[in-house]
Amino acid sequence: MRIAFDGHTPWVAPTAWTAPTATLIGRVRMGEQSSLWYGAVIRADCESITVGEQSNVQDGCVLHADPGFPLVLGSRVSVGHNATLHGCTIGDDVLIGMGATVLNGARIGNGVLIAAGALVSQDADIPAGVLVAGVPGKVRRELTPAEREDITANAVSYVDLAAAHQRHATAPATPPSAAVSASGYWGADQAYASSAHSE
Numbered sequence: 001m002r003i004a005f006d007g008h009t010p011w012v013a014p015t016a017w018t019a020p021t022a023t024l025i026g027r028v029r030m031g032e033q034s035s036l037w038y039g040a041v042i043r044a045d046c047e048s049i050t051v052g053e054q055s056n057v058q059d060g061c062v063l064h065a066d067p068g069f070p071l072v073l074g075s076r077v078s079v080g081h082n083a084t085l086h087g088c089t090i091g092d093d094v095l096i097g098m099g100a101t102v103l104n105g106a107r108i109g110n111g112v113l114i115a116a117g118a119l120v121s122q123d124a125d126i127p128a129g130v131l132v133a134g135v136p137g138k139v140r141r142e143l144t145p146a147e148r149e150d151i152t153a154n155a156v157s158y159v160d161l162a163a164a165h166q167r168h169a170t171a172p173a174t175p176p177s178a179a180v181s182a183s184g185y186w187g188a189d190q191a192y193a194s195s196a197h198s199e
Helices: 145-170 176-183 185-198
Strands: 023-030 041-051 062-064 071-073 084-086 130-133 138-142
Touching: 062 071, 071 084
Parallel strands: 023 041, 041 062, 041 071, 062 084
Antiparallel strands: 130 138
């Protein structure tokens, strides 16, 4: 869902994808091949929010920006499920772990990994190429070249995954009975239940 606010309408690049249950409000710009996943919200009612190319904002995330604190997400950034970003600047090739929080004025360098559940404090300045973990988040060590490559590869993989979801979203619906029989899961569950009751 795209909602205009105070004269500003979210702009989404032609090659970007937003899930049917995602919400964009106000001064949002989403770059080429970026994606916004199910239940995620980007609320730019007070300040602008920019999502770079090939970046993904995963299920349940919240991105918001206070006046004077625009939110900028670089390219090839993965924002893990249920993370919260607020008025911060994120460099390129960054992974924000599931449930992490990054607060107003924080600056995250390129090639950084923010661990799941970490809290990056207001106005924190995180250098490039490091692992940040804990509450409050602290630099724990430098990332290896392989780890940095994995961060980029993860973001690129989401480009393909988003394209697959977009295809499924526009495909005709499969009747539930056909979906169940095709998956085989229903039969497996029934077999398990039968064996449990027979003992």
